[in-house]
Amino acid sequence: MLALLAVSPLSAGEAQRCVTDGTGDELCLHAPAKRIATLSPGATELMFAAGAGDKVVAVVNHSDYPPEALELPLVGNHTRIDLEALLALKPDLVITWVTGNPPAQIEMLQELGLPTFAIEPRTFEGVSRTIELLSRLAGTENQGYAEAERFRKGMAKVSKQYQHAEPIPVFYQVWETPLMTINNEHLIGKVLQLCGGVNVFGDMPRLVPRISAEVVLEADPHAILTGSVEGTADDELDHWKKYPELSAVARNNLFFIPASPISRPTPRLLEASKSICQKLDTARAR
Numbered sequence: 001m002l003a004l005l006a007v008s009p010l011s012a013g014e015a016q017r018c019v020t021d022g023t024g025d026e027l028c029l030h031a032p033a034k035r036i037a038t039l040s041p042g043a044t045e046l047m048f049a050a051g052a053g054d055k056v057v058a059v060v061n062h063s064d065y066p067p068e069a070l071e072l073p074l075v076g077n078h079t080r081i082d083l084e085a086l087l088a089l090k091p092d093l094v095i096t097w098v099t100g101n102p103p104a105q106i107e108m109l110q111e112l113g114l115p116t117f118a119i120e121p122r123t124f125e126g127v128s129r130t131i132e133l134l135s136r137l138a139g140t141e142n143q144g145y146a147e148a149e150r151f152r153k154g155m156a157k158v159s160k161q162y163q164h165a166e167p168i169p170v171f172y173q174v175w176e177t178p179l180m181t182i183n184n185e186h187l188i189g190k191v192l193q194l195c196g197g198v199n200v201f202g203d204m205p206r207l208v209p210r211i212s213a214e215v216v217l218e219a220d221p222h223a224i225l226t227g228s229v230e231g232t233a234d235d236e237l238d239h240w241k242k243y244p245e246l247s248a249v250a251r252n253n254l255f256f257i258p259a260s261p262i263s264r265p266t267p268r269l270l271e272a273s274k275s276i277c278q279k280l281d282t283a284r285a286r
Contacts, residue, residue: 051143
């Protein structure tokens with residue numbers, strides 16, 4: 001029995017820190033990673049959340065949270081990685097974005113022997129689980145598991161608070177030109193549902209579909225939301241004001257929320273969810 005345990009997959013996995021990434025591939029490290037590159041702003045946030053921020057040696061543009069991330073070396077942006085700059089920093093683990101990073105460059109990194117771990121959580125539980133997996137790869141389980149549980153409990157509390165909220169039709173504007181929104185499979189869509197919002201384009205097949213102003217007018221949402229810097233009002237929703245018959249306009253329910261927290265699958269999604277829920281409460285009252 002002892003001989004069998006010595007070579008069992010479980011035993012080997014524990015010794016090697018084996019985890020499965022967002023594409024279903026398994027990655028095994030013989031020791032915790034010490035020099036980590038994160039190839040999306042969300043991955044950077046998640047690595048800090050996992051308690052391994054001091055091990056991050058390379059990031060991409062717009063990795064602006066936490067503030068310490070702004071001091072880290074840049075290796076391009078998520079759609080075009082400066083491979084030479086990345087390799088010069090000698091990472092022993094690269095955290096990639098499933099649908100955001102260029103496949104050809106990721107394949108090249110893998111061919112060069114660099115361990116890669118792809119992430120793209122699509123659920124609230126997926127955010128917590130990703131933090132736990134990253135902390136396992138970095139050897140920071142105590143911090144990572146604690147943060148994952150904090151987020152898990154926080155989202156559960158918001159869910160309970162709004163489980164009987166009055167449904168309200170909502171449109172979330174991702175981009176003005178071209179006009180884009182999200183469906184219910186997107187994390188933002190899940191936040192809207194969490195708060196009692198009925199996403200008027202929730203059933204569309206694409207995660208981030210392009211739409212027309214005409215279909216928004218036809219759907220007649222009672223609230224329109226979009227992201228902006230720090231959640232301050234700008235002109236991104238002004239074009240709807242020329243439609244005074246639109247319920248969201250007539251009721252003055254054009255809302256702005258901080259863009260980064262709501263658009264990244266990180267623990268800051270908790271605060272973004274609370275903000276959206278409060279906006280929808282305001283819309284209900286009107």
